[in-house]
Amino acid sequence: MTEHQARKLASLTTPLLLIALLTAFVLLIDAFGDRSLGRMAAETLIRVTLVVGFWIFAGNSGVISFGHAAFACVGAYVSAWMTLKPAMKSLLLPGLPDWVAQAEWHVLPAAVVAGVMAALLALATGAAILRLSGIAASIATFAFLAMVNTIWANWTPVTGGTSSVVGLARYVTPWVGLGWASVAIVVAAIYGASASGLALRATREDEVAASASGIDRYRHRLAAFTVSAFFCGVGGALMGHLIGVINPDGFYLSLTFLMLAMLVVGGIGSLSGAVVGVLVVSIAVEGLVRLEKGVTLGATQFALPAGSQEILIGLAMIFVLIFRSAGLLAGRDLILPAAWVAGRAKTTK
């Protein structure tokens, strides 16, 4: 095996390593954690799905999107529309068309359709937004987020407006989250290794040189935006089915900030950065929340003042930006050493 082949093979180990890491995380919590930790694990894996989806676009194109929480919002509501009991829907959402009001789908096809609807919305809005370049595109995605939020908060007969939609089937366990997170990771790795992924990263590095190499920036951006929105739609659906309650404001600024923070902490330059960022931030938040509730050390009771969790996470983000501006992984991927992979391949022959 040549060195080049060995390297190619080694790069395939990245998604496998990441999935193994997440599996270990779930197993650990399954073995030692309580119910609230189990919920935190499920939430973390949903966030992996969201942030890896987000990364497919933002990481490869270098365009920061503020609009991806809107795709999660659409996904969550589509799944609610398709799975809620018809009696519940006639009460909460009287404006739904008949065939939707009567639908009572299984949760899996509903999650897939949630992703597909988010992707279609991305295709339609991206066709306009992604013709803009640089910061203009980012600001347009923010406007899109605000529009979706406003529509959802006011389209009361169909979305329930600002009051929450309740009664979603709570089927999301850490294992369900792990399943979707794994699918997202595999698709992200395949897209990253594809010709379109490479072309998009070239536009991220230098737009002029990329177009001189024959790359149609708009087309590749739109492709990544659409795939990216699919996983954010699925992630939104899973969020709804984790808590059982959805509300337009649950998919607005704080989710946008959280997704960005996770990507920045882990490092936007690599898929592993996206996954590690979610894990690190989620675990840190959980630890701080517990400290806020208070811990007993021997005879002394100790508790952080309420709200210190948000402040400490903000501080941690600032420190990462100052001392490691490319994120914890700084654009590198978790990978098995090429020499090791080559050795393995030889011995198995």
Place this chain on the structure above:
Amino acid sequence: MSKLGIFDLSVRYGKLTAVNNISFTVAEGERVFISGPNGAGKSSLLAAIAGEVRAAHGRIEMDGDILSGRVPEAIARRGLSMVPEGRRIFRALSVQENLMVGVGLRRDKTAVPDDLEAIYAAFPILGTRRHANAGALSGGQQQMLAIGRALMTNPKLMLVDEPSLGLAPRVVDEVYDRLCSLQAQRGLTLVIVEQSSARAGRVGGRMLLLRGGQIVADGDAASFAADDLLKEAYFGKAAP
């Protein structure tokens, strides 16, 4: 039929005219240097041919096809490749990824591995550093990578903007050596912007001398060096 034809081409930035009514043709397999002082319109001319700036007036043809008015990626697809000024390599991508970027537009994908090896044969340093980040290469290596990247799209006509910019003279010699032997191997047509007309004379080929957006001389680069035309182009006519 000529490979490249420029007819009455003008490029303007607002009120400023960078290229003023230029016409010339380039034959297949020819090597043409475009030389002249700063602000003569050399890079604007190249940018207009590659589609990066829109011509205010005039027509650009390649193999009788009209290029003017098309976007850069559409022009690249027709077999015209540009090595931009200042290299503009994709710094965070590996050397090999840089070379593979332009491959997406090719129809003959099966020839790609052979072409990649051919580039590595022409520029052995790129082969040994194929997995390194392109940003970690030296200036000369980056210039070779930019040339290799342009060649991977399998162009018939290649535009090279200031390949000697910021490089040591010895490295410039090497870059031109490689360019010339690649041209001979592939039957490429080359249009090169080169500030130093002395350099163009040593490498050899045809030279167009630009000044104030117009062609002031057109002829064999080697015979230019001795000619007064050059001084005139750079410093203006001596007072009688």
